[in-house]
Amino acid sequence: MKPFDAVYEVIIVGGGNAGFSAATTAAQHGASVLVVEKAPESDNGGNTFYTAGAFRYAFKDLEDLKPILHDVDTGRKGLSEDLLKRVDVQGYPEDAFTKDLMRVTKGRSDPRLAEKLVNESRGAIQWIADNGGKFVLSFNRQAYETKDRFFQFWGGMVTMFRGGGKELVKWHVETAKKNGVEVWWSTPALQLISDEESGRVLGVEVLKDGRKQRIQAEGGVVLACGGFSADPALRAQYLGPGWDLAHVRGSPFNTGDGHRMARQLGAKTAGNYSSCHSTCWDAGSPRNGGDRVLTNQFTKSGYPLGLMLNLDGERFVDEGFDLRNFTYAIFGVEVLKQPSSKAYQVWDAEGASWLRKEEYADEVTTNIRAESIEALAEKLIPRGLTNKDKFVETIQDYNEAVEVFTAEHPDLKFNPAEKDGLSTQSSKKRLALAKSNWARPLTKAPFTAVEITSAVTFTFGGLDVNPDTAQVMSDTTRQPIGGLYCCGELLGGLFFSNYPGGSGLTAGTVFGRIAGAHAAESRASWTQQFQGARL
Structure with a gap:
């Protein structure tokens, strides 16, 4: 040798x-x-x-997290008592992690690997913290803020590494x-x-x-x-x-x-x-590798708050069938299947108000805005929309289904931090492709669209x-x-x-x-x- x-x-x-x-x-x-x-x-x-920089791991409750948490702005260890009173963090036990893993992988995840991942997850986070790594509550990605400045965390994943990847x-x-x-x-x-x-x-x-x-x-x-x-x-x-x-x-x-x-x-x-992890991605992003400045900001994960339509003006996924944590890695696959492997995410003013600035600010992406759905469709024609009438019809049909459902279920309230049951499927009107949660009408101007494509994260x-x-x-x-x-x-x-x-x-x-x-x-x-x- x-x-x-x-x-x-x-x-x-x-x-x-x-x-x-x-x-x-x-x-x-x-x-x-x-x-x-x-x-x-x-x-x-x-x-x-x-x-x-988000990590999913099993933990007991907020008390379990306090020893590893730091202030988002200053990086100092610990959180103020005032802030702690304004956060709703539910524990994420090992069995919940296991169920989520097995549910989204349709039971195919190797049970030995799954058990090792779940059981060792909290210890792995502690090892990072013990070696000086700083974790913060993920206010910008995993919590929605109410009008009284109360933060409701959702989806089992509540912290991220301070400063991201x-x-x-x-x-x-x-x-x-x-x-x-x-x-x-x-x-x-x-x-x-x-x-x-x-x-x-x-x-x-x-x-x-x-x-x-x-x-x-x-x-x-x-x-x-x-x-x-x-x-x-x-x-x-x-x-x-x-x-x-x-x-x-x-x-x-x-x-x-x-x-x-x-x-x-x-x-x-x-x-x-x-198969692979493939997400909805900004159509204007680099093709063969990520941007070292914007990195994860090209992600476009605000679809539960609106709709996704392809270039033919048709919806192709149930935007609300699960929390974003459990759908964003597969919806890129569906976008790739669409004509030209592109689509549009669309919101009205109400839905757009909930979008994360790091993904949808004007300096990050190209927001196409108009005062009506018809005018928005006109602006999308130069960007590849092939059927303006179908685009308008799809959104109108969706709005009608939402209105009928809301009238039938007046007690249900919009809550983006949980499956709220707001749907398009009522006893009197049902869409061929449902939106199962967070279904609200797109009726308030201005209307916004962002052009997306599919991007591979990992295989x-x-x-x-x-x-x-x-x-x-x-x-x-x-x-x-x-x-x-x-x-x-x-x-x-x-x-x-x-x-x-x-x-x-x-x-x-x-x-x-x-x-x-x-x-x-x-x-x-x-x-x-x-x-x-x-x-």
């Missing part, structure tokens, strides 16, 4: 939330750790950088370096190096400064380099026709390297290769792992491949067709910590098996 150029005890491939969770954990277990990242430092963070990445890099982790930017991993007799992974070959280098890993290699969301050919191959045309929401460097390297060693795949198919160790399984022996671990978006079997919002970052930290700890603890077995093989 060719000699190695350098030796570390644990090597992490990929520098996002999962990779750095693994790296810092391995270092805290006493290992020497190297992170190799394909992207330059100026593009660091993987998909994590482009997120809102950008600050989460910054914290991860700083924390890793404080713990002695070395980081090589602009260093793509080329292939894994394994022992010819045992098959154990011994290290990784990388391209650093234009030269191939062989780096030894005595404890193991952790693959945390994402899925294939940024590779058009692989998207078309696995997700199907048309997916090569979808926008890329996050990192342009997630091109399936981990799949390729692991499969060369016979790794077993798992999960939903024909669901990945590598099969042992949930207890995060070791990658062999497709040949159905046993763990020695010295090889996986975490983050490359891990398969957890999400199918859909996922509960915020669970991706949590899974990255949970399984990243598992992988990092186990790889660090595996140094002793390497020394016994490969005595004398060190540089």
